[in-house]
Amino acid sequence: MQNRLLNLKNQAIALIKDIHTSKELEELRMSLLGRRGKFNDLLKELPKLRVEERQPVGRMANEVKQTLNQLIQEKQLQLNQVGPSNKFFDLTFPGKLPAIGHLHPISQAIEEITHIFERIGFTRVRYPEIDWDWYVFETLNMPEDHPARDEWETIFIDTPPHPTKGKLVLTTHTSNGQVREMERVKTPPIRMLNLGKCYRRQQDATHTVMFHQFEGLVVDKHINIPHLKGTLDYFGREFFGKGIKSRIRPFNFRFTEPSFEVDFTCTNCRGRGCRFCKSGWVEVGGAGMVHPDVLRAGKIDPTKYSGFAFGWGVERVLRLKPGLNIADIRILYNSNVKFLKQF
Numbered sequence: 150m151q152n153r154l155l156n157l158k159n160q161a162i163a164l165i166k167d168i169h170t171s172k173e174l175e176e177l178r179m180s181l182l183g184r185r186g187k188f189n190d191l192l193k194e195l196p197k198l199r200v201e202e203r204q205p206v207g208r209m210a211n212e213v214k215q216t217l218n219q220l221i222q223e224k225q226l227q228l229n230q231v232g233p234s235n236k237f238f239d240l241t242f243p244g245k246l247p248a249i250g251h252l253h254p255i256s257q258a259i260e261e262i263t264h265i266f267e268r269i270g271f272t273r274v275r276y277p278e279i280d281w282d283w284y285v286f287e288t289l290n291m292p293e294d295h296p297a298r299d300e301w302e303t304i305f306i307d308t309p310p311h312p313t314k315g316k317l318v319l320t321t322h323t324s325n326g327q328v329r330e331m332e333r334v335k336t337p338p339i340r341m342l343n344l345g346k347c348y349r350r351q352q353d354a355t356h357t358v359m360f361h362q363f364e365g366l367v368v369d370k371h372i373n374i375p376h377l378k379g380t381l382d383y384f385g386r387e388f389f390g391k392g393i394k395s396r397i398r399p400f401n402f403r404f405t406e407p408s409f410e411v412d413f414t415c416t417n418c419r420g421r422g423c424r425f426c427k428s429g430w431v432e433v434g435g436a437g438m439v440h441p442d443v444l445r446a447g448k449i450d451p452t453k454y455s456g457f458a459f460g461w462g463v464e465r466v467l468r469l470k471p472g473l474n475i476a477d478i479r480i481l482y483n484s485n486v487k488f489l490k491q492f
């Protein structure tokens with residue numbers, strides 16, 4: 150009987166090896182270990198053995214049963230791991246980590262710029278991306294047909310004009326938020342950061358049709374140019390790093406008087422002059438003291454209050470961050486993952 154038990158075990162091992170489905174395995178289990186299976190058939194012969202033989206044979210029968218149960222269980226586990234292609238799949242093999250994304254560099258810059266200005270009391274607001282001519286040009290001292298409008302290369306919306314606010318345009322600059330903010334706050338102080346998308350018919354290495362601007366507007370009693378200059382220097386230090394200074398140059402905007410163009414020390418050569426900047430300075434945008442006409446358009450008395458404003462490109466300041474030197478800002482928007490991954 151011991152030999153027959155061993156034969157049963159060896160046969161079963163060979164059969165289990167050849168099994169490919171759970172159904173086949175269950176059938177085999179029943180035929181071996183089921184109530185009417187081969188193992189029970191053998192056990193029925195146990196009482197026929199001599200008394201002294203029964204104990205060792207019984208022990209051996211138990212071991213064979215345990216071994217068969219274990220082999221069947223292991224086979225079942227193995228079958229569970231086999232995929233539809235029937236290839237063995239090793240569950241213990243380390244998996245591939247899913248790619249983890251992050252905010253777009255422009256969104257990161259927007260967050261950083263917002264935090265920098267929030268620290269000195271500015272509040273971020275958002276005004277319409279499609280706005281009336283009234284807010285984009287008219288109240289900013291640029292009446293219809295004024296040649297200054299040409300510089301804004303505007304995209305107009307083809308809808309009937311508003312009876313008093315004129316045509317709808319895609320905002321060419323965030324300065325449309327100036328009079329809107331004065332209307333919202335009514336009585337100064339105002340410390341606005343209007344950050345949003347702008348659109349112009351422009352496309353080259355430093356211009357895109359859609360871009361972002363951030364507009365600062367401060368209106369209060371006794372606001373003067375040193376307040377503006379202090380704010381510019383603060384931004385330069387915080388965003389570009391220590392040692393970066395701002396410079397203002399006379400310019401002309403219809404909605405500020407006096408007006409300036411704002412430069413920062415070139416972060417590439419730190420002011421020495423390089424191929425990138427030529428002069429040691431790089432321009433980021435415009436600024437100036439709010440024109441009395443604009444204050445009046447926002448129903449604020451220019452004899453009591455004064456203010457400063459600035460408006461710069463997010464793409465422009467990002468490309469000047471130390472170590473970045475993005476030569477062509479269009480790369481920010483062409484979904485080049487190799488480029489975007491670095492941020």
Ligand code: FA5
Binds near residue numbers: 355358459462
């Ligand atoms: C203005 O848009 C004024 N509204 C700025 C201003 C605000 C002046 C408040 C005074 C007071 P300008 O057209 O120069 O100015 O644009 C400002 C900045 O926006 C530019 O220096 C540049 O950084 C960015 N910019 C303008 N057009 C584009 C464009 N097509 N693509 C990317 N950035 C642009």
